[in-house]
Amino acid sequence: MSTYRAARIGYRRCFGSDTTVRTPIIRAHSEVVFHWLNFGFRVAGMALTPPIVLTIAGFDPSSGAGITADIKTIAAHECYGVSCITALTVQSTQGVRRVEGVDPKIIVETLGELVSDLAVDAVHIGMLGNAQVVEAVASFLGQIFPGRAKLPHVVLDPVLKSSSGADLLDAAGTRILIEKLLPLAELITPNLDEASVLTGTAVTNLDQMREAAARLHSLGAANVVVTGGHLEKAIDLLSFTTARGTEEEVFKADRQRSNSTHGTGCAFATALACHLAHGRGLPEAVLLSKVYVSAAIANAHPLGHGVGPLNHLYRMGQQRRSSTVVSEGEHVHSRN
Amino acid sequence: MSTYRAARIGYRRCFGSDTTVRTPIIRAHSEVVFHWLNFGFRVAGMALTPPIVLTIAGFDPSSGAGITADIKTIAAHECYGVSCITALTVQSTQGVRRVEGVDPKIIVETLGELVSDLAVDAVHIGMLGNAQVVEAVASFLGQIFPGRAKLPHVVLDPVLKSSSGADLLDAAGTRILIEKLLPLAELITPNLDEASVLTGTAVTNLDQMREAAARLHSLGAANVVVTGGHLEKAIDLLSFTTARGTEEEVFKADRQRSNSTHGTGCAFATALACHLAHGRGLPEAVLLSKVYVSAAIANAHPLGHGVGPLNHLYRMGQQRRSSTVVSEGEHVHSRN
Numbered sequence: 001m002s003t004y005r006a007a008r009i010g011y012r013r014c015f016g017s018d019t020t021v022r023t024p025i026i027r028a029h030s031e032v033v034f035h036w037l038n039f040g041f042r043v044a045g046m047a048l049t050p051p052i053v054l055t056i057a058g059f060d061p062s063s064g065a066g067i068t069a070d071i072k073t074i075a076a077h078e079c080y081g082v083s084c085i086t087a088l089t090v091q092s093t094q095g096v097r098r099v100e101g102v103d104p105k106i107i108v109e110t111l112g113e114l115v116s117d118l119a120v121d122a123v124h125i126g127m128l129g130n131a132q133v134v135e136a137v138a139s140f141l142g143q144i145f146p147g148r149a150k151l152p153h154v155v156l157d158p159v160l161k162s163s164s165g166a167d168l169l170d171a172a173g174t175r176i177l178i179e180k181l182l183p184l185a186e187l188i189t190p191n192l193d194e195a196s197v198l199t200g201t202a203v204t205n206l207d208q209m210r211e212a213a214a215r216l217h218s219l220g221a222a223n224v225v226v227t228g229g230h231l232e233k234a235i236d237l238l239s240f241t242t243a244r245g246t247e248e249e250v251f252k253a254d255r256q257r258s259n260s261t262h263g264t265g266c267a268f269a270t271a272l273a274c275h276l277a278h279g280r281g282l283p284e285a286v287l288l289s290k291v292y293v294s295a296a297i298a299n300a301h302p303l304g305h306g307v308g309p310l311n312h313l314y315r316m317g318q319q320r321r322s323s324t325v326v327s328e329g330e331h332v333h334s335r336n
Numbered sequence: 337m338s339t340y341r342a343a344r345i346g347y348r349r350c351f352g353s354d355t356t357v358r359t360p361i362i363r364a365h366s367e368v369v370f371h372w373l374n375f376g377f378r379v380a381g382m383a384l385t386p387p388i389v390l391t392i393a394g395f396d397p398s399s400g401a402g403i404t405a406d407i408k409t410i411a412a413h414e415c416y417g418v419s420c421i422t423a424l425t426v427q428s429t430q431g432v433r434r435v436e437g438v439d440p441k442i443i444v445e446t447l448g449e450l451v452s453d454l455a456v457d458a459v460h461i462g463m464l465g466n467a468q469v470v471e472a473v474a475s476f477l478g479q480i481f482p483g484r485a486k487l488p489h490v491v492l493d494p495v496l497k498s499s500s501g502a503d504l505l506d507a508a509g510t511r512i513l514i515e516k517l518l519p520l521a522e523l524i525t526p527n528l529d530e531a532s533v534l535t536g537t538a539v540t541n542l543d544q545m546r547e548a549a550a551r552l553h554s555l556g557a558a559n560v561v562v563t564g565g566h567l568e569k570a571i572d573l574l575s576f577t578t579a580r581g582t583e584e585e586v587f588k589a590d591r592q593r594s595n596s597t598h599g600t601g602c603a604f605a606t607a608l609a610c611h612l613a614h615g616r617g618l619p620e621a622v623l624l625s626k627v628y629v630s631a632a633i634a635n636a637h638p639l640g641h642g643v644g645p646l647n648h649l650y651r652m653g654q655q656r657r658s659s660t661v662v663s664e665g666e667h668v669h670s671r672n
Contacts, residue, residue: 049637059395061446062418062453068407071399075408075649080639082398088421088438090445092453100442102424109426109434110397117398117428117640301385303416304453313411316652 051277052118053079054152055270056111056137057126057159058087058099058168064309065162065263070124070270072312076292077274082118084110086137087129087168093262093304095164101129104136111140122153122277124270125181131172138180153276156185157269158194163262163307174198183220186276189269190216191227206235206250213239217246225286227268229255236290240282249283251290260300260308267310268293387613388454389415390488391606392447392473393462393495394423394435394504400645401498401599406460406606408648412628413610418454420446422473423465423504429598429640431500437465440472447476458489458613460606461517467508474516489612492521493605494530499598499643510534519556522612525605526552527563542571542586549575553582561622563604565591572626576618585619587626596636596644603646604629 053074060066067083074081084107090098114120123141128134141154158177160169169177178198182188195212196203198219203212209226216224223240236251271292275285299314389410396402403419410417420443426434450456459477464470477490494513496505505513514534518524531548532539534555539548545562552560559576572587607628611621635650 049639052639059421061420061450063407063416068404068417068419071404071407072411075411075652078652080399080637080645081404083404084397085395085421085424088442088446090442090449092449094453097449098442098445100439103436106424106426106434106436110424113426113428113433114397117430117642301416303385303388306453309416313649313652316411316414316649 049080051079051121051274052082053077053122053124053270053273053277054082054084054111054114054120055124055126055273056084056086056107056128057124057266058089058129059085060089060091060263062092062262062304062309064093064307065266066127069263069266069309069312070126073267073270073292074274076296076313076315077271077278079121079274079277082114082120084114086127086133091162091164092306093308094306096162096166096168099129099166099168101133104132107133108136108140111137111144115144120152122155122273124273125154125156125185126266126269127159127168128173128177129168130170131176134169134173134176134181138176138184141181141184151184151186153273154185154187155269155273155276156181156188157265158182158188158190158198159265160194160197163265178219182216185221187223187225187272187282188216188221189225189227189265189272191265192230195226205231206237209235209237210239210248213237213248214246217241223282225272227265229264231255236286238283238286249286251286253290253294256294256297258297258300259302260297260310262307262309264293264297264310267296267312385416387415387457387610388418389413389458389460389606389609389613390418390420390447390450390456391460391462391609392420392422392443392464393460393602394425394465395421396425396427396599398428398598398640398645400429400643401602402463405599405602405645405648406462409603409606409628410610412632412649412651413607413614415457415610415613418450418456420450422463422469427498427500428642429644430642432498432502432504435465435502435504437469440468443469444472444476447473447480451480456488458491458609460609461490461492461521462602462605463495463504464509464513465504466506467512470505470509470512470517474512474520477517477520487520487522489609490521490523491605491609491612492517492524493601494518494524494526494534495601496530496533514555518552521557523559523561523608523618524552524557525561525563525601525608527601528566531562541567542573545571545573546575546584549573549584550582553577559618561608563601565600567591572622574619574622585622587622589626589630592630592633594633594636595638596633596646598643598645600629600633600646603632603648 055067055070058066063069071081085102087102088100089096162168192203199212199215213224213226226237228235234253234255238249240247268289271289272285275288296310296312296314299311391403391406394402399405407417421438423438424436425432498504528539535548535551549560549562562573564571570589570591574585576583604625607625608621611624632646632648632650635647
């Protein structure tokens with residue numbers, strides 16, 4: 001029997017297996033000690049269990065985006081992925097044909113079942129679909145993890161439209177997302193269009209990205225990445241809060257001309273959640289996630305008649321084939 | 337532009353991109369030529385695009401079973417996975433709490449959208465949930481791929497109960513599965529309990545497995561694997577049809593004592609679909625799939641408080657860590 005499993009069984013015998021009912025202080029403390037011991041083992045390369053990343057998002061049958069793509073992204077980052085579907089879509093590489101929301105009651109039950117069984121290290125939130133679902137997810141996160149300090153890492157990708165133009169969140173949903181979900185997130189990752197809708201201003205260049213980030217901070221966002229992959233020169237702006245105030249990093253890269261870009265936003269945000277789950281800092285997490293998405297695009301196969309999927313697990317292929325070199329682009333750091 | 341992409345665009349210009357409407361004989365012939373050229377490239381290691389495997393199954397939030405687990409299994413076999421959800425379940429490693437069927441109309445729309453965009457090489461069918469869904473899937477496969485010769489490889493895992501005991505297909509569904517879906521499948525993969533329900537006889541040892549396989553052949557099954565992983569010595573029986581009649585192979589292995597066996601049936605059947613998509617023969621496909629599942633169990637992490645998931649993508653970890661040696665067990669071939 002492994003040391004880990006022995007420790008786990010010993011732990012369970014002492015303190016029970018129900019993580020939702022753990023009122024005695026000694027039990028809560030032991031959970032924390034156990035968590036950090038496990039984390040220490042993981043950092044030392046001796047682990048045991050991978051970090052657990054939960055994705056709350058839509059379902060895309062073609063696996064370009066949504067939970068199945070996220071599960072691959074999570075596996076590519078050596079984490080274990082679990083998922084909660086917010087909406088079924090009928091889609092392929094040629095676009096979104098139909099969206100069917102999932103009953104918020106099932107969503108809440110699913111989230112409850114997952115967190116009572118597994119210690120979630122990070123949460124990726126993607127497409128939510130409608131106001132009821134946004135409300136359900138926000139109140140669940142607030143109830144299960146009350147108080148900011150106890151939240152796992154939450155990365156919120158405010159998905160409003162598909163890349164093919166279908167509406168993926170209504171106006172009421174957007175309002176509740178800003179009001180209730182945004183303050184719970186450790187990081188929010190809007191693209192230019194989403195930043196524009198969330199802040200009510202035009203966002204088409206770096207200066208406007210800075211203004212949008214400042215506005216999102218004032219709305220309660222702790223940290224913001226505005227992704228400008230659609231600009232002529234791809235620019236991402238990370239604006240983050242430190243003990244010294246708000247700092248920024250600007251990431252520039254050549255724009256990739258490719259037809260395999262279905263779900264790049266999902267892959268980027270999910271990769272960020274994984275890096276945070278591994279204990280990495282924000283600037284490093286953003287840089288590594290950008291490199292990952294670039295490589296997944298560069299290694300993609302031409303699939304389907306429309307905008308094809310990334311190759312989320314390209315690293316598997318690289319066991320046998322030579323790797324594609326991906327430029328990390330320019331990287332500028334400054335402090336406000 | 338790659339040779340493949342140029343060929344693909346040229347092909348599309350000549351013959352259009354809608355694969356569902358392709359009546360002229362010349363168009364049908366060109367599709368076949370194109371398919372075999374692509375297959376040839378793939379065999380020669382110059383590919384281009386991976387085989388596409390479609391999984392039609394339930395959704396398990398904890399990723400131990402269902403479509404997200406299948407997508408990982410498919411990726412582990414260097415295929416590209418697409419999926420159609422038949423039912424949402426609320427479950428974790430501790431068991432199935434709730435099952436919510438998906439509207440058969442959405443299932444048919446999803447399948448139609450996928451096959452009109454992507455050339456599916458193999459189909460894995462897992463949990464279907466109820467009679468309407470079985471009917472919808474059977475009639476879809478029959479309509480889209482009329483006539484046996486044109487079917488992609490179809491592997492049918494007749495899922496009737498979860499390993500935690502929840503009913504996953506009603507009696508009416510089981511009847512329609514036998515009547516309409518079983519004759520469309522290239523391979524059916526019941527475990528002992530499923531073989532018993534499908535044939536109405538007790539199946540607890542190798543002789544009874546042989547009788548069950550014969551009965552399933554008489555019901556219209558072309559090829560059968562009865563999996564006996566729960567026997568004291570794990571025995572799988574492959575009974576398959578060749579030009580010389582019905583042959584059998586018996587695969588024996590030591591039973592693995594592990595708590596990480598949630599979804600082994602899904603992983604085995606999906607791996608089989610991938611090997612068939614790669615053009616491998618049945619005995620080889622069964623042997624390789626058994627080895628894969630054993631290795632995925634042996635490399636699993638202890639996750640959750642119940643029966644944990646396999647490590648479907650253990651090969652990624654083996655890039656850095658030393659690999660676990662997995663016995664291929666005994667292997668007996670005989671002909672009737």
